[in-house]
Amino acid sequence: MSRFRFGAGCALLLAFAALASAQPGKPPGVIQFKQFGATPDQFWQSSLTRWTGQLALDLETIKADVARANLAAVNRAAVNVQIENSILQNAELDQIIRRGQKDKAFAAFADVEKALTGLHLVLSQNPTARVAAAGALSRADTAYQQLAAALGTGDNDPARLKRRLIRLTEAIDDNAEELRSLLNDLTAHDRNLDRTLALYAREPRLMARRVRDDADADLIKRTYEAMVARWADATALLGRARQLPQAVLAQAQKVDGLHRRLGTVLNLPAYPNNGNPPPLLPPAGKHLAFAVGAGDGGAPRVTVFASEKGDVAYTFFAYDKNFDCGARVDMADLNGDGVPDLIVAPGPSRTVGGLPVRVYDGRDRNLLVEFVPFAAWKGGLHVAGLDLMRDGRSVIAVNAEGTQHIKVFDLAQGKEIDSFFAHDQKVPGGVRIAWGDVNGDGLPDLITANGPSNVTTTVKVFSGKNRDVLAEFPAVDAKYRGGAFVAAADLTGNGRANPVVGLDAGTVPLARVFDDKGKVLAEWLAFDERFRGGVRVAVSANNNVVAGPGPGAKNSPVRLFHTGRLKNPPIEIVPFVGFDGGVNVGGR
Numbered sequence: 001m002s003r004f005r006f007g008a009g010c011a012l013l014l015a016f017a018a019l020a021s022a023q024p025g026k027p028p029g030v031i032q033f034k035q036f037g038a039t040p041d042q043f044w045q046s047s048l049t050r051w052t053g054q055l056a057l058d059l060e061t062i063k064a065d066v067a068r069a070n071l072a073a074v075n076r077a078a079v080n081v082q083i084e085n086s087i088l089q090n091a092e093l094d095q096i097i098r099r100g101q102k103d104k105a106f107a108a109f110a111d112v113e114k115a116l117t118g119l120h121l122v123l124s125q126n127p128t129a130r131v132a133a134a135g136a137l138s139r140a141d142t143a144y145q146q147l148a149a150a151l152g153t154g155d156n157d158p159a160r161l162k163r164r165l166i167r168l169t170e171a172i173d174d175n176a177e178e179l180r181s182l183l184n185d186l187t188a189h190d191r192n193l194d195r196t197l198a199l200y201a202r203e204p205r206l207m208a209r210r211v212r213d214d215a216d217a218d219l220i221k222r223t224y225e226a227m228v229a230r231w232a233d234a235t236a237l238l239g240r241a242r243q244l245p246q247a248v249l250a251q252a253q254k255v256d257g258l259h260r261r262l263g264t265v266l267n268l269p270a271y272p273n274n275g276n277p278p279p280l281l282p283p284a285g286k287h288l289a290f291a292v293g294a295g296d297g298g299a300p301r302v303t304v305f306a307s308e309k310g311d312v313a314y315t316f317f318a319y320d321k322n323f324d325c326g327a328r329v330d331m332a333d334l335n336g337d338g339v340p341d342l343i344v345a346p347g348p349s350r351t352v353g354g355l356p357v358r359v360y361d362g363r364d365r366n367l368l369v370e371f372v373p374f375a376a377w378k379g380g381l382h383v384a385g386l387d388l389m390r391d392g393r394s395v396i397a398v399n400a401e402g403t404q405h406i407k408v409f410d411l412a413q414g415k416e417i418d419s420f421f422a423h424d425q426k427v428p429g430g431v432r433i434a435w436g437d438v439n440g441d442g443l444p445d446l447i448t449a450n451g452p453s454n455v456t457t458t459v460k461v462f463s464g465k466n467r468d469v470l471a472e473f474p475a476v477d478a479k480y481r482g483g484a485f486v487a488a489a490d491l492t493g494n495g496r497a498n499p500v501v502g503l504d505a506g507t508v509p510l511a512r513v514f515d516d517k518g519k520v521l522a523e524w525l526a527f528d529e530r531f532r533g534g535v536r537v538a539v540s541a542n543n544n545v546v547a548g549p550g551p552g553a554k555n556s557p558v559r560l561f562h563t564g565r566l567k568n569p570p571i572e573i574v575p576f577v578g579f580d581g582g583v584n585v586g587g588r
Contacts, residue, residue: 030337031394034414037356037371044152045097046358047367048105051147052094054316054365055112058140059087062119062133069132079129082122086115102152109151110160113167116144138178141171142254146366149261165211165265169204172227172258176201179251186245193237200230204262224268231259232272246287246306250313257364288313288340288362290540292558292575293327295551295582296347296380300327303575304342304362308540308560310573314365318344318358325349325380329586330538331362332385334394334411339363340541340588343396345381347584353378357398359385359411373398373407373416384433386444387588395435397446402430406446420467422448422460429453429483436488436497438516439463439470447499449475452483452506459486459499459514473518475501482506487546487587489539491563492521502526502535505550509535513545513563522563526570527553538587544571548585556583 035043063083066076093108123130123137130137148164180197183190207223238244238252263270289308294301299321306313318327326347331340339362346355354377356370373381380401388394394411404425408418422431429451435444443464450457456478461471475484483504488497491513498521499514509527512520526535526547533550540546544560547570556579559570575583 030335031388031392031412033335033359033369033394033411035369036414037369041100043367043370044102045100046356046370047150048097048147049094049320050316050360050365050367051143051150052090052097053321055090055140055143055147056087056094057316057321058136058143059083059090061136062140063087065133065136066129069129071126071129075126075129079119079122079126082115082119086112086119089115105151106157106160109147110157110163112144112147113160113163116140117163117167138175141174145171145258145261146364149264150366162211165262166208168258168262168265169208169211172204172255172262173201173208175251175255175258176204179248179255182245182248182251186248187241190237190241193234193241196230196234196237200227200234203227203230220266221268224262224266227259228263228268228270228272231256231270246311249287250306253363288331288541290538290546290585290587291329291331291342292548293318293329293344293584293586294576294579295556295584296326297324297551298326298576298579298581299323300325300344300346301576302327302329302342302344304331305573305575308542308544308571308573316365318360319346319355320352323349323352323355325352325355326581326584328380328382328584330383330385331586331588333362333387333588334359334385334396335361335368336388336394337363341368341385343383343385343586345383345398348380348401357381357383357396359396369411369414371409373409374400374405382430382432384435384446386435389444395444397433397435399431399433402428402451404431404450406431406433406448408446418467422462423450423455423458427453427455432485434486434488434499436490436499437464437495438488438497438499440494440496440516441465445470445497447486447488447497449484449486449499449501452504453481455481457481457484457504459484459501459518461499461516471516471518473514475503475512476510480507485534485536487537487539489543489588491539491543491545500537500539500545502537502547505534506532509533509547509549511535511537511545511547511561522566524561524566526559526561533582536583536585538585540587546585546587548583551582552580553582554580556580558583558585 089111096104096108203226260270289305291304300319302318303315304313328345330343334341341362342360344358356372358370359368361368377400382399384397386395397408399406404421404423410417431448431450434447438445438461445464446462448460457475457480463470485502487500491498501512503510509531511526512523533552536548538546544562547559555574558573561570
């Protein structure tokens with residue numbers, strides 16, 4: 001049998017190169033968005049800088065974690081040298097990407113790989129530092145793998161591909177062992193599952209060793225096929241387990257993503273007979289509860305929470321961290337994979353304009369699509385998204401802040417499908433928007449509430465069938481003109497969405513829930529009655545009202561209210577400690 005050596009330009013790895021950075025396959029029935037609004041080069045840059053930015057954030061967190069660890073001075077210095085080198089190499093790659101220098105990107109990414117390898121090595125020699133930075137290090141490894149996937153095809157350097165394959169198999173090994181630890185710590189011990197995961201983790205260790213030893217292609221393939229069989233057994237057992245903790249589900253999904261990534265690199269199926277994981281294994285992202293974006297004037301930081309207890313699913317900068325636009329957010333399963341995706345729009349900025357609306361995959365946080373809805377608009381935007389509709393439409397509504405203009409886009413078609421004005425164009429203050437089936441006809445209706453203006457603050461419901469006005473009523477009374485924010489969800493269980501309103505700045509922090517005719521079903525003060533910064537509203541995955549303050553509340557806490565039990569104390573979460581500039585909230 002002939003042998004193909006990596007050092008001699010391994011034909012196997014060169015064949016892998018064309019597929020090395022493709023995205024993992026999507027489950028059957030999931031729609032793919034038609035790219036529009038950005039050139040291929042612009043989307044390439046945005047997709048990559050999304051992950052260089054994430055990696056930068058995670059490396060800075062590692063640096064802070066190590067600074068708090070009890071390390072000897074000489075050990076701390078050694079670790080910090082590697083951290084700073086990793087930060088520097090990642091920053092250089094980021095700049096190369098922003099300049100559009102594709103020819104230099106692969107070599108720069110190789111320097112990032114080398115720096116991260118050095119960081120792993122020095123942390124392995126300092127157990128105290130490694131324990132302190134374990135969480136951020138794991139997130140940095142995920143960002144690295146996603147960056148490798150987003151980088152695109154074309155890297156034909158055998159040495160770099162070999163190094164990348166080794167790091168990927170090592171990441172699978174580490175994360176499979178972490179999954180075993182979480183299962184043993186957080187659930188009743190399942191000997192069969194533990195043994196199956198142990199057998200699975202052994203295979204990537206074997207593959208890493210065989211890649212280092214320049215094993216032939218046949219042996220690499222057989223090793224991966226053994227991994228496939230072991231992981232299929234493990235996912236079947238995980239799928240039969242009941243009430244797995246969120247941390248376990250998240251880790252299982254992480255291992256599955258890495259496993260699929262390896263299959264893509266090797267151009268081999270990730271499951272037996274090119275199948276998919278058992279449907280009983282729920283995606284961890286399905287449990288995403290709500291999203292929070294920093295308020296206007298702040299950095300465009302977004303945090304998505306996995307639960308209403310404050311467990312963070314992920315946090316990142318949706319745009320360049322130096323922009324002062326903040327981030328408006330919403331969540332909806334736009335591609336039909338069962339996981340809510342994150343929609344982000346910019347607020348107004350003093351330094352930059354014309355930023356796009358972006359949609360990030362809730363499953364793996366990759367950028368799915370970006371588009372500029374109002375070509376000449378330099379102000380902020382409001383967005384609202386819908387779960388994938390039965391007819392295959394993937395819909396986002398966008399309003400140019402301060403105007404009455406609303407556009408509706410179908411991501412499946414990659415085009416604008418509607419454009420209209422919610423009120424007379426002369427009415428100042430703009431509108432805020434939400435989707436909800438208010439009349440119960442099975443079609444989502446568009447709900448608006450106008451901002452501060454010289455007319456009554458009104459909630460207006462436009463039919464999803466023909467855009468007729470189904471309902472129109474004051475948010476407070478005919479005298480109130482201070483503006484409001486709006487959300488919607490079926491909070492009463494009757495199959496009809498309830499408009500939820502939070503009053504804007506300048507008055508008491510009142511939140512209200514209405515029926516489809518404008519009758520007030522519940523109302524309460526979301527924050528201290530003396531607070532005058534306004535209330536932004538959303539509805540969580542568990543149908544609780546999420547209230548975020550406008551500017552002026554210390555630490556800008558988010559509160560969650562159950563409309564049937566308003567006498568109970570609200571759940572309070574602080575998404576951005578030390579930030580008093582207010583927050584924007586989004587949910588399903």
